[in-house]
Amino acid sequence: MNDTEYRTVWNLDSIFNGGSESPELYNHMNNTNVRISELEEMMQKMTPEPDQLGDVLARLREIKVSISQMKSFAICLLSVDPNDQGAQFYRGKALALQSRYDSIGSDLKNVLASIEEVVWGSLLVSENLKDYRFILGEWREEAEREPSREVSDLMADGYHAWGQVYQSFMSSIKVQVRGDELSVGQVINLRTHADPSVRKESHEALMAQWIEHEGQFAQILNHLTGFRLNMYKSMDVDDVLQIPLAQNRIKPETLNAMLSVMEKYKEPFAEYLNVKAQMNGDAKMKSYHFWSPMNHDHQGMEYWEAAALIEERFRAFGTEMGEFAETAFREGWVEAENPPGKSAVAICAGFPMTGESRVFMTFPGTFKGVLTLVHELGHAFHNHAMKPVNGMNKSYPMSLAETASTFAEMIILEAAMDKTETDEEKLFLLDEKLKRSVMNFMNLHSRFIFEKNVHEERKEGFVPAARLNELMESAMEEGYTGALDEVPVHSWIWTPHFYKTESPFYNFPYTFGYLLALHLFARAKETGKGFEEQYMDLLRDSGRMTAEDLVMKHLGEDITEESFWAKGMELCVKDSEEFVELAGSR
Structure with missing residues (x-):
């Protein structure tokens, strides 16, 4: 019996009372707008003096957290009700404010880049700038690859909007499974169902939806990727990984070392997939059985x-x-x-x-x-x-x-x-651990390969849904080293990370975080x-x-050395070896 109250519905009123009708939220938006306007005027008279720079940074800090507060609130409201028009309004306003904030940031970066090296050194040792030294150095370097003000102004409706369209479209889809009308999220959760027939039926129901709507999703992905590529072109960025690496504050050598180790250690995880498939009565692991539980005892948990x-x-x-x-x-x-x-x-x-x-x-x-x-x-x-x-x-x-x-x-x-x-x-717990290893070393590698190839082909023109399916199948075959049966070629549709406009290539960060x-x-x-x-x-x-x-x-x-990543990988290999041994003894 539960003697402690664990609420299953969150409390948003403590942040802004009244949801999307909140007067507090409306005032917050207006106050943020006023502070941005004041800072825009200040930037017109900006000189790189320590006191003035410190004042600008302090105001940027206040605006940054203010926009984040508003944007997070709108996202929370829309997660519960994608049709909340008030929340849609505030999300749009937050993105518009963010665009203005980013434009101010771009102007500041250009000012920082224009400062002579001798003056720059004296600025960094100023007492009132000590908390900003790292970010100032990063911004000075970023100035060379900043989008123009014109491009920044277009991003809210010409780039980030595609991510919003994706979220709204996905939330609107209803799926019939055994007489019940379910959301995509609920059907995806059925991947862990104890009954294999339910897992297969829910997979097929989703497949039918993806086939029906693949053309629309292809348009969203193409427009989003096309905007990104044109934006990069305007910034003289040729390598599509340059921005994601900078966003993650990772050197190319670090990513290459991690990917190299990941490719060398795939065999034990392929063996795990094969053994688990055989335990389920299959020759190879079917994609819709990957999340299947090893037994039923751990399924029911309040x-x-x-x-x-x-x-x-x-x-x-x-x-x-x-x-x-x-x-x-x-x-x-x-x-x-x-x-x-x-x-x-x-x-x-x-x-x-x-x-x-x-x-x-x-x-x-x-x-x-x-x-x-x-x-x-x-x-x-x-x-x-x-x-x-x-x-x-x-x-x-x-x-x-x-x-x-x-x-x-x-x-x-x-x-x-x-x-x-x-x-x-x-076995049950080793399976849960190994699922995460497979996701990080195989699935996310597949996503990385797919996203790179999509960007390359999009440079030449629109990539139709049929071709996106082919690219996904090829990437998953490579990522899983052929260990997966009935490859989910439409996973480019239901993987939301491909549509995160603020975080391109949101795949390798998971593997990095997992191993670290x-x-x-x-x-x-x-x-x-x-x-x-x-x-x-x-x-x-x-x-x-x-x-x-x-x-x-x-x-x-x-972390630029392969030896660092190999240490973490070897811990996961031990899980695979133990799983295979225990499964064999059964």
Whole structure:
């Protein structure tokens, strides 16, 4: 019996009371607009003096968190109700304000780039600029690849709007499965159903939807990618990875080292897929059986049980993390209900002005659902750790965001592994761990290959849906080394990461975060409960240095070397070997 109240519906009124009709939200939008107008006037008289520069940066910081607060609120409202017209209005206004903010940032970057080296050096040692040194250096370098003001002004309706169209279209799709009308998110959750016939039927129902709508989705992806390529062309950016690498503060050498190691270690994971397929009575792993549970005992889990488990394990890791989980669950930071029509995508939205986050998901009552929930709470804890950090240094790259979310998953998986009493339980948990390894080393590699190839072909013109299917099939064959049967060629449609306009190539950051989290978790096991403070120090630094410098500072490791990535990969290989051995003994 649940003696503790774990709310399944989040509390948004504590941020802006009244939803999309909130007078507070309306006033917030107007105040933000006024502050941007004031800063635009100030920029016309801008001179690179330390005091004036410090004033501009302070105002930028305030506007940045203000826009983020408004945008996150609109996203949360639309996750619950994609047809909320008020929320659509505020999301559009937030994007327009963001575009103006970005234009001011571009102007400032050009000012910084024009400063002579001698003057630049004296600026950086100014006391009132000490909190901005990293971001100022980064902006000075970025000036060369900034889009023009004209392009920036077009992005809200000519670029980011395509991502919004995708989200709205996906949310509008209803799927019939065994007489029930379900959202895409609910049908995707059926991938973990204990009954293989349900998994197959839900897969086929989704396939029918993708075939019916593939032309429309192809248009969205083509227009989005085409805009991005034209924008890059205007910025003299030839390599489509240049911007994503810069956004993630990763050197090309680091990405190449990670990809090289990933390709060398695929065989053990292909073996795992083959063994699991044989246990299901198949010669090869069928795509719609990949998420199948190893047994039925772990399927039924109430939301309050999941919340209590996460709270307990977070507290075992550290006091700060435990208190954070208690606050999140008791004060309504999580939206977990499972009604029709909800968005298909789990998200974490940060509210930097109030130092809170909100987590949105459709909790399906499975262990996979627990891991999805804890993944998003990992993002929220990262936001929590950043509360004392200067607002301009709160923006951490996606690769490090995925480190925190994956680390949170590992806390739950490790705790569950420690409590296993039978080989069957151990197989179940090894399977859950290996699913994540396969996703990070095979599936995400497939996405990386697909996205690169789509960008290359889009340079030559429109890429029709049939060709996108071929590119997806080829990428998945390469990514999975042929270990997957009935390849889901339409996964380019239901993978939302391809439509994230603010984060192109949102694939390799997951793998980066996964492998880095393995290193951090290994350190945590060596250090014990005292590691929490070191972990939070790393998270707080994540917005003010490169990935290479961050890992060197806190782990003493060089991530441009393959040896770093091999250490993490070898831990995952051990899981595969143990799974294969246990499966064989059965």
